[in-house]
Amino acid sequence: MMQASAVSALCLPLAVVAMAGQAPEPALVIVHPGPDMPLAGPARLEVEIAPASVMVRRVTFFVDGQQACQVETRPFQCEWDAGSRTDPRIVRVVADLGEGRLVATRRTSPGGLTFSTSTSAxxxxxxxxxxxxxxxxxxxxxxxxxxxxxxxxxxxxxxxxDVPASILLALDTSASMRAKLPDLQRAAALFLDAVRDQDTVSLAGFSERLFTLTPQTDDRGAQRRALDQLQAGGETALYDSLIRAAGLVRTQPSPRAIVAFTDGGDVVSRAAVQTVRSALQAADVVLYLIVGADAPAAGSPLAQLARIASETGGDAWFAPRMDTLGRHFTDIARDLSGGxxxxxxxxxxxxxxxxxxxxxxxxxxxxxxxxxxxxxxxxxxx
Amino acid sequence: MQARGAFSLGLICLALLAIVAGAPTLATAQTTPQIWGSIPLPGGTAAARDALDLGDPRERLGETVLLDFVRRYANTDLRSAGDRFTHHLREVTTTSTAPSDALPLPLPTFWARTYGDTTLLLARLIRNRGALLTYHGLMGLDEDTLAILATRPALLRTISANDTAAGAFATFGSSLRLGPRGEITPGDDADVLWRRLVGTSPTDIDAFTRALFGRDEGRLAWFYDTVAGLPPATQRFVLASHLAPDARLAAVRAIYARFTAADPGWRIATRPFYRPVFDAAIALLVLDPEDDGTVGPAWWPAAFDAAAGTSRDNTRATASDRAADARWFFDWVFAVPDAAQTRFAAIRFARRLFADTPREAAPHMQAAIAGVLETPLVMMTAERMGVRDPAMLGAVAHAASAARSPRQSPALARWQAALGLLEQVQRRVTLPEARLAPLLQTLLAIAPGTPGASDGSVAAWIDDHLLPALIPASTPPAAIEEAFLRAATTSPDAPPASIIWEGQTYRLDTAEAARVSATTIRQAFAGPRLQDLLEISRVRRAIDDAKAPTTTRPLIIRLERIAPAIARIDHRDDRRIRDYAQMIRAIGGSLGNRLGEYLSTIDDAVDAVTETVTASLLYALAASPAAEPILYAEAWSRHSLDAPTGLSSTNGRSWRDVAWQFPTDYGLGGGTQLIGAFLAVDVALADARLIRVAPDTPNVPGVIDDPIRRGLVERLVFDTPHTSQDDIPVTLGEDVIRGRAMVSSWTTTRPDSGDVRARLRAAGTDAWRANVLAWIAGQDRSDWIASLTATEAAGLGARASGREGPLLRWSGSSRPIDGCLCAIDVRSVTSEQLRGRRRGVQALRPHDVTVRLVEALATIDLDASLAPILLPMAFQDWLGASRPAWPDDSDAFVHWPRELSIDRVEAYLMHLISTGVLAVPSGEETRP
Known part of the structure; x- marks a missing residue:
């Protein structure tokens, strides 16, 4: 056992919050989930902070290390979808009091019932x-x-x-895109215009590594603003980025799609093109790929990637002229809406x-x- | 613009004069020599940093701007930079309303008398190379020395008038220590020695100082400065304290000759901050000699000479004993200039592994040292695996030597991959030497080129030796690979630890994270599994034993069953795979009496499966735990130990040389491609360890050049849960907090600047920085306190409690210096000693991150031993945020650790929870 002070959840606030006078010391109690409750499906997360006079800036709920929600006013509760898992979860709540904070942690119980089947739709x-x-x-x-x-x-x-699609739009922002970026931004904006209102889109850029600029959302305004922020730099790790994109979108509701643009072949990926296939298959995701270059030789990695896109139910286009990109992007948006x-x-x-x-x-x-x-x-x- | 361009220097000076008219520090400069004054910088330090590309002003001390200007430009084009500086001053004087900032100025009277008026100094200084270099040198001196130099303006003028002397003074001047009786020379009873070497008495300050900085292209000052910075034992070693006076002088002259001979193209006048890639100074800085002035027993020189000779089998290393002292050390290491670094690695290797070896084992040591000289990576790998037996180390060297014969590339790849696989297993589960030895012996016995090597021998070794050592014999065939990965990632001697955080008990299980990652990599790999390798290997061996078609028929069925797994080896157009498929078609349904015709086809298939499975398993373990394991699923297939054609950096070198070198990424536009040995692959893949906790943040292309970045990142793989915790003193967190509290109290107690300087120097702060901070403190300001690093705070806290400073063994990788696959132990080296060495950054700066993590953990009542587990996340943030403005800009790496917040450390902990590394064990509910 490592050395660590055994500070209890209720003692910790005493250590970090200095309250004037004889006022009752603030305390935070996790109300939901209760000590013996499992966490599954749509679940309520709720804490009480006493006394009521305590000023609270915000309360942040974490489940298994991921932020679930943040609340700034009483009652401090939110709804969170725990999914179908019924195994124990770690719920951690941090209340920011401005001049200190309260923290509580609870491990939920395993579910009494498990709804499991060996056959899923x-x-x-x-x-x-x-x-x-x-x-x-x-x-x-x-x-x-x-x-x-x-x-x-x-x-x-x-x-x-009517089925909303979960789309990850991944755009090449490597250094070679510097002069082409305005054309790409215009074409991607056309794509955002063309996708249906119910579709959620996450906008991402990639060079050596993929990074998301917006979360999965239907907020087109946020996506357009993020699109304007793109800057070119670095080298192209197309395969690594597609794998990472598949990992990000796989947690979203089906149908799922990655719409990717690159202006050339991979330069610095760790992964091989075959590994992209594995990742896309594992994520059940459709790949649409637009390559801003001439069609590659048969058997080349980019040709293999085009074949992989087709295997996923998507497609690949080779478009050396940047002024034709908009058409390809709108075709993809149409394809996504017509399925x-x-x-x-x-x-x-x-x-x-x-x-x-x-x-x-x-x-x-x-x-x-x-x-x-x-x-x-x-x-x-x- | 024209009007602005017509502004004369005189007008600038008038403006400066007006700005500083009331400067109190200069008021008395004409009567009493002062130690410290100030110099105004119009427009402020932030504007100057921006204008002169001296790094982000929000991340650096403003008062070091002139020092940084010298450091950045003195090696390149200080004249052009001076023009830019002048232009900037012209701009801010005419257009900016920003107030001036004051910069520290040592010996203001000297500058005033030399340049007529101190208010004109800056404009003149930035256009005078000698003056700038002198300024830099003076900024590194202690107050006693400055006080004496204040009375010797002619000496300073002599230095600044000569670019060679000024360059040497700028870089090595901080070792100048003047007292009432003259120069205080480094080393015990070394005055006479230095008098003979310098050519004049240390008591004659002017003559001694002029000679010290003016002779031998600055090499004498370099040697002097190097010795001054060494710990006492190393000083005695290099100054040959064990010898009689005459012999001592001869020895030191011979040693000094290594300094004068270093890099003849290095001109201190034009490149004062340059240092050779490897030289005698760096060797001394990291050497750990004995107190008697030697690095080993008297029989070592003969053994090393024999090891470096052509005869490997000379086991009688006892010719004529000679003390393994500094003179021998330098003679031997630098006898072949191109091999000096490898020879130094051999000495260091021997110091680590053979320090207590008796003379009877000399033949083994000699073989091992020859191995380091010939194939250093394999010997470092053996060391890293925990091999300590001299005989075994000698056997490793013999096997590596045998495997260097021509036309053995594919066999070597299989054998190396098996050795690399054992290395990856060993670094996680740490088998005791008694269990490791038979595994290694049996593997060495089948090295290519040895009598035991044959087709399929590596596969048989895995079946007969490796797996029985790790997994139960009762393991079901289908579960063999899963069981192997579990055994290879889980040390029975290091069960998951427990920590309590915020009242909740967590189990810390890093082994499980590695197992999950390795398993994910292998699952993403479509080819054959470990059990497939065993099966085809067993069938091949059974064929040799089969006597009749009735017994070969079941073997054919087994060959048919395994065919789909072999067919999945599709990473290359492999003839062996096609031949196997054709064989299956040809023999299907036959009675088996044709099997003998296909033995070579089956042998080839065994080889192909061996290469595929061992290399892929090796990568799975080497990369794990990886943030994105699937990326490494096929990366192994682009690893080669053949020198690529057309690659300039390996042109002219045979595959035999390349095959034993550290694996290096040659990308070449086709993605990652490692070329070199299958050893230390985890070190080559160290960036797999980096974890981006907020993956959704925009990816800013890195500005740290690749060799530096690799040197920093590979430090991460030298931490394991089993080895690093012992290195972390439990008191470190307390030291940091005590140091911070002590410094905070200075805002009220206001110690004088001399006291501040002395305490900072004792705590390990370099001379220039200590002087700048003390100068700020002397301005009645306390804002400098926020600029203290966690390491400095720890040093202050430790000194206050009577302990040594923080352990710097958490520093960077030792590999670029001496080849060791370990963290360098640089407790005695300061950043100023490594200035000019790009690897100085990687050697010294990582500990700032670790110490700050320890401090943050202490703040939330967590133990320091958690720090190594958080480093992969902290390093990712640190590398992304650190933006050096010039090659040895080590200060650029200090800002991020200083700003690391508790919230961010908690985010790291939450990431560990999200990935299951930190988990609440069953029955450990939250306390009420």
Missing amino acids: VLVPVRVTDARGAFVRGLDATRFRIYEDGRSQHIASVVNE YLLSYLPDRSTGDGTWRELRVELVDAGRGHRVRARQGYIATGR
Whole structure:
């Protein structure tokens, strides 16, 4: 056991808060979750700070080390989605009093009931276009067939058009983009104009490393402002950045997409292009890639990446002229808005970590109709 | 602009005169010589820093701006920089309303008498190289010396009039110590020695000082300054205190010759702040000689000479004993200038590992030293693995030497990867030497070029030796790799620790983080697993034992079963994989009597799987715990120990040389590509350790150049939960807090500037900085207190409680200096001694981060032993925030640690919670 002073949660405030006179010493108590409560699903986080006369600047709630919410006025409570996990969580609450603070920590109990199953629904974003490239709308479940490893599966539901997409827009800001950045910013602004109101977008830039400029939000104003802040510098780590983007977007609701622009090949990534495929597959995310360069030779890493984009149900474009970028971006926005989301319960367990090949077909497909969907998924049971 | 351009220097001077008309510090300068005065800087220090690219003024002391100006530009073009400075003064004098700031000025009377009027000094100073260098030198002197120099203006004028003397004085002047009876020379009873070496008596201050700084292109001053900065034992060593006077002088002259011979192209007049990459001074700074003035027993010189000779098998290292003293040390290390650093590494290696070795073991030591000279990385790896037995170290050297023969590149890659894998296991689980030795012996026995080496021997070693040492024999085949990764990341001797934070008990489990990371890397890798390697290796060995088709048929079935795993090796266009698939098609359904035709195909497949699995496992362990483990899933496939063609830095060198060198990233536009040995891969991948706690913050391209950054970052892999905690004194946090409290009390007690200076110097602050801070204190100001670093506070606190200062063994990587895969122990080295050495930054600055972390942890009642676990997050922040303005701008690394907040440290702790490294153990609920 390391040496550390055993200061209790209630003693700590005494040490850090100096109160004048004989006023009752301030105390913070976690009301929700209670000592014996599990934390799962939509959950209330609540603390009481006594006495009521204590001035409190803000109360910050953390769950398992991540900030869950921040409250500045009484009652100090917020709603937080704990998801389906029922294992113990660490809830830490910090009340900032201005001239000191109160801290309390609680470990929640494991859930008495666990709602677990070895078979989870698989969601498959699907896009159907006609011979002219226009989206075919109004299709229902009877018009689709879906096969997993060649075995026909029962489609549970088909949702179209209204399903909000989670999009991560990743833009190359490496030094080579310095002169091209204004064109890219204009094209990306067109993309933000074209995506639906219900879609959430996180804007990110990347050079040696990917960094997000806005959280996942539908606040287009914030995204446009962030877009204006982009500056060019550094080298290009495209593969590393796509992997990081997949890691960020995988926690968002499906359907998920990464829309990435780069002006050339990878320069400094640690990861190989094949690892990008693994990351995209693990995150169940569709990749749309625009490359501001001529089409690469077959077999080159960028050509492989284009193939990977196609495997995810997305696509890749090679656009050496920056003034055509806007068209590609708006095409992608249109593609994202015109899809269906199929769900089915696989006839085998989904927790074995194997790769399952998917094939989606259209029944009575019209002439020239084309179906695009991801070509498989990793059965992680999520 | 034209009017502004027409402004004359005289007008500037008039303006300056007006600004400082009431300066009290100059009022008495004409009558009584003063030690300290001030010089006004029109427009203020912040504007000057901005105009002259001297770093962010918000992060630095304003009063060092003139010192920094000299340090930044004296090695390049001080004249042009002076023009810029003049232009800036012209601008601010005519357009700015910002008030002047005062800068410290030593010996104001000297400057006033030399330049006519001190108010004109700045304008003249910045256009006079000799004067600027003299100013820099005076700023590093103690008050007693300054007081004596105040009475010798002619001496100072002589120095400043000569660029060589001024350059030497600027850089090495701080070791000048003048007392009532003359120069106080460094070393015990060394006056006579210095008199003979300098050519005049130390009591003749003028002559001695002129000679010291004027002779031998500044090399004499460099030697003098080096000796002055050494601890007493090293002073006795270098000044040959154990010898009779005449022999002593000859020895010291011979040693001094190494200083005069160093880097003939270095002109102190034009590059005063330059230092050679490796030289006698840096060797002395990190050497740890015995108190008797030697570095080893008398039989060492013969053993080292034999090791450096051509015959490796000369085991009779007892020719004619000669003291392993300083003269021998310098003779041996610098006998071959290009090999001096490697030879120094060999001495240091011997000091660490053979200090107590009896003479009977001389042949082993000789072999090991030869190994360091020939393949230093493999010997440093053996040391890092905990090998201490001289015989085993000698055996490692022999194996490495045998493996250097031509045409063994693929076999060497497999063998090295196995050795690298063992290194990565060992650095985490620390097998005792009794368990490690058989593993290493059996691996050395199959090194390429040795009689035991054969096809498939590495795979067999993993099956027969490595795995039985780590995992139970009953492990189900499908779980072998999982069990191996668990065993390779979890030390049974270092169970998870517990800490209490804010009343809550947490379990600290770094091993689990490494296991999860390594497992994630391997899961992202699509190729064969460790159990696949065992299976094909076992089948191949079983074929040799099979007598008839009835017994080979089951083997064919096993070969068919493993085919899909082998087919997943798709990282390169590998003929061996295609051949195996063809073989499976050809022998499928046969009776097995054709299996003998395919032995070479199966052998090739065993090799391919061995290369793939060992290298990938090695990377998984070397990179873990990584912030983004999946990035390393395939990185191993771009690691080569062949010299790339067309790469200028390795042109002309064979793969045999490259294959044993530290793995270096040659990227070359195709992503990361490590070239070099499969050893110390975790050191090469040290940036995997960095954790960005707020990943959503914009990524500012780094300004720290790559060699410096790597040197700083690789320090992180030398901390392990098992080794670092012993290095951290439990009192350090208390020292920092005590030091801060003591300094805070000075705002009321107001110690005089001399007292402030003395205390800071005793606490380890360099002479220039101590003088500047003391000068500010003397201005009746207390704002300087906020600029103290945590290390300085710890030094003050420790001195106040009668302890030694903070341990600087948390400093940077020792590898660039002596090859050791360890943190350098530089307790006796100060930053001023490393000025001009770019590696000085990486050697000395990391401890500021650690000490500040310890202070912050103490503030929230957490133990100092948590600091190493927080370093990967702190280093990421630190490297992103530190923006040096010139190559050896070490002050740029000080600001961030000073500003590190408790909130940020808590964010680090929260990150550990979010990743499960800190977890609440079952049954440990929050206390009521």
